[in-house]
Amino acid sequence: MPPISPDIKQEVDQVFEAVVYLYTESRRLTKELARRAQLTGPQLTVVKILETIGDLSLSELSDKIRAQNSTVTGIIDRMEREGLVQRLRSTEDRRVVHIRLTEKGAKLASEIPVEPMEIFRSALESLSAQEIRDLMKILSKVAKRVKQIVRRDVGEDAVAQAK
Amino acid sequence: MPPISPDIKQEVDQVFEAVVYLYTESRRLTKELARRAQLTGPQLTVVKILETIGDLSLSELSDKIRAQNSTVTGIIDRMEREGLVQRLRSTEDRRVVHIRLTEKGAKLASEIPVEPMEIFRSALESLSAQEIRDLMKILSKVAKRVKQIVRRDVGEDAVAQAK
DNA sequence: CCGAGATGTTTCGCGTGCGAAACATCTACC
DNA sequence: GGTAGATGTTTCGCACGCGAAACATCTCGG
Numbered sequence: 101m102p103p104i105s106p107d108i109k110q111e112v113d114q115v116f117e118a119v120v121y122l123y124t125e126s127r128r129l130t131k132e133l134a135r136r137a138q139l140t141g142p143q144l145t146v147v148k149i150l151e152t153i154g155d156l157s158l159s160e161l162s163d164k165i166r167a168q169n170s171t172v173t174g175i176i177d178r179m180e181r182e183g184l185v186q187r188l189r190s191t192e193d194r195r196v197v198h199i200r201l202t203e204k205g206a207k208l209a210s211e212i213p214v215e216p217m218e219i220f221r222s223a224l225e226s227l228s229a230q231e232i233r234d235l236m237k238i239l240s241k242v243a244k245r246v247k248q249i250v251r252r253d254v255g256e257d258a259v260a261q262a263k
Numbered sequence: 264m265p266p267i268s269p270d271i272k273q274e275v276d277q278v279f280e281a282v283v284y285l286y287t288e289s290r291r292l293t294k295e296l297a298r299r300a301q302l303t304g305p306q307l308t309v310v311k312i313l314e315t316i317g318d319l320s321l322s323e324l325s326d327k328i329r330a331q332n333s334t335v336t337g338i339i340d341r342m343e344r345e346g347l348v349q350r351l352r353s354t355e356d357r358r359v360v361h362i363r364l365t366e367k368g369a370k371l372a373s374e375i376p377v378e379p380m381e382i383f384r385s386a387l388e389s390l391s392a393q394e395i396r397d398l399m400k401i402l403s404k405v406a407k408r409v410k411q412i413v414r415r416d417v418g419e420d421a422v423a424q425a426k
Numbered sequence: 427c428c429g430a431g432a433t434g435t436t437t438c439g440c441g442t443g444c445g446a447a448a449c450a451t452c453t454a455c456c
Numbered sequence: 457g458g459t460a461g462a463t464g465t466t467t468c469g470c471a472c473g474c475g476a477a478a479c480a481t482c483t484c485g486g
Contacts, residue, residue, distance in 0.1 A: 111395045112387045118402040123286040124329070125409055131474095140441060159464060166287070171443045173466055178441075195451045195464040223408040224275045231401050232274045238390060238398045239281040245386040246288055294444095303471060322434060334473045336436055341471075358434040358481045 137212055142167075142175050144212065147184065147201065151209035155200045157190070184208065300375055305330075305338050307375065310347065310364065314372035318363045320353070347371065 127141065134144035142165065149164050150156065156164070162172045176199055179185045184205035190196035201209060224232065290304065297307035305328065312327050313319065319327070325335045339362055342348045347368035353359035364372060387395065 111392075111399055115387055115395060115399050115402060118399065118406055119282055119285055121406055122282055122402070122409065125406075142442065157464080158466095166283075167442085168444060169465060170445075170467080174442070177466095193452070193464080197465065223405050224278055226408045227401060227404060229274075231404070232278060234397055235401045236274055236278050236281065238394050239278060239285070241390060241394070242386050243281055243284055243288075245389045246285065305472070320434080321436095330472085331474060332435060333437080333475075337472070340436095356434080356482070360435065 133212060137208055139208070143179055143184070146175060146179065146199075147205055147209045148212065150185065150199065150201045151206065155188070155198045157196045157198055159196075161199055179205070296375065300371055302371070306342055306347070309338060309342065309362075310368055310372045311375065313348065313362065313364045314369065318351070318361045320359050320361055322359075324362055342368070 130141045130144060134141050137144065139147065145165055146161065149161070153164075158172055158176065159169060161176075162169045165172065167175075176185060176187065180187060183202055185199050186202055188198040188200055190198055227235070293304040293307060297304050300307060302310065308328055309324065312324070316327075321335055321339065322332060324339075325332045328335065330338075339348060339350065343350060346365055348362050349365055351361040351363055353361055390398070
């Protein structure tokens with residue numbers, strides 16, 4: 101690896117800050133929109149996903165919102181308590197629980213204008229097509245590099261315990 | 264705003280995924296490195312910051328790790344309980360608490376190879392200087408656009424209550 | 427000097443968020 | 457058909473993470 105000039109170092113820091121900014125800002129947005137509907141961030145996300153896709157099993161929901169089942173169980177507990185969703189035990193596979201919006205939940209969902217992540221997406225859409233392509237190319241290069249480093253520097257005993 | 268073609272839409276989604284991936288991966292890394300030192304993610308971050316910068320007041324620490332004071336109070340409580348840091352009441356301003364690594368904490372810090380965020384940074388450094396500049400240009404454009412949208416779509420009552 | 431507001435920290439209550447273990451049910455293989 | 461392992465969900469214990477309120481101390485104007 102070539103030595104890094106201080107100039108580059110500084111630009112790297114800026115990029116890093118930008119990524120963190122974009123991520124945290126999109127979370128802040130979710131929270132703000134949620135607050136107006138008397139919801140929490142994750143609850144708003146769940147409501148909008150169920151509105152868009154329809155009933156989902158708890159695991160499917162966990163995948164969608166990138167959280168563990170145990171986390172989602174808690175979120176759904178509280179939403180059920182508030183009467184926003186209901187749990188329906190599947191008849192085909194009685195292990196499975198389907199989560200469905202109640203009328204109250206559906207009404208609430210319809211009153212929330214946009215998925216908050218859409219704000220972030222629409223910001224990206226203000227870029228030119230060329231810029232988006234460039235951005236994607238660069239980001240995926242970074243992502244690939246991160247994966248490499250992770251495998252090399254952090255992965256050693258992960259391998260051992262994956263056995 | 265021009266209409267968005269489905270092609271662009273898809274690329275936007277990819278960019279979005281990439282940003283989320285990079286962010287969550289860097290968090291996962293922190294956690295993995297922390298686990299090896301019997302620490303939590305935030306605790307590792309604190310230990311490394313104190314090692315690098317030296318004593319900090321609780322508020323300064325909160326700024327550094329982008330968390331609320333109340334959150335950091337809890338983190339420091341647990342670290343103090345584990346004997347990793349100590350609280351020192353400032354003599355100049357008795358409201359202020361300085362956080363200092365104990366010997367045990369300093370030893371631990373020295374055994375942890377890198378700040379985890381460094382992995383992310385070093386991935387960025389694998390890009391060419393030109394790519395970094397491009398990336399930065401594009402990302403800051405996105406960030407600017409997000410700010411605009413936020414002010415327009417979400418900021419209305421934020422203004423009102425800022426009064 | 428002294429009291430009002432500013433500032434630094436903690437406390438409290440709540441909602442994630444995780445991993446491990448428990449539990450229910452299903453599937454496959456014998 | 458019975459059971460061992462797989463799969464879906466919940467429970468548990470813990471550590472954030474936040475905002476509001478409480479608390480301690482400081483500062484500044486009168």
